[in-house]
Amino acid sequence: MDNILDERQEKFLNWLLVPQSHRVPSSQEKYAIQEGVDETTLRRWKKKPMFKMEWERRVTDLQQSPERTQKILDSLYARALEGDNNSAKLYLQATNRLAPTQLHVEHSQKPSEISDAELDALIASVAHSEVESRKEQKLL
DSSP, X not given: OOOOSOHHHHHHHHHHTSOGGGOSSSSHHHHHHHHTOOHHHHXXXXXXXXXXXXXXXXXXXXXXXXXXXXXXXXXXXXXXXXXXXXXXXXXXXXXXXSOOOOOOOOOSSOGGGXXXXXXXXXXXXXXXXXXXXXXXXXXX
């Protein structure tokens, strides 16, 4: 795909893609001054459909980057080793090394008194919970 942005827009988009805490200059206002562009121009660019589409595409690419995921996992691992229990839990969940939460089902009837339909519904409920739990683990 040919570049859909001009050179100035491309430079601005690259600046936007840097995490806010690492941007130089640190604000959009300061960026506008440094680049000799009116700040309203930057705001207009951000609203243009082609600019927004390219911005969203690049953000998605960044979010799905294996390198970024690995950096996060490495950070969680390091914090876990320092004693951060929440980081340890998140790391173990993300790497599928944490046993799923045990589900305890209580029913007031004797097993022989449960109808087939009730049993099917109970099994379906537990299965649904397991599927949702696995989906959450994949998102981590």
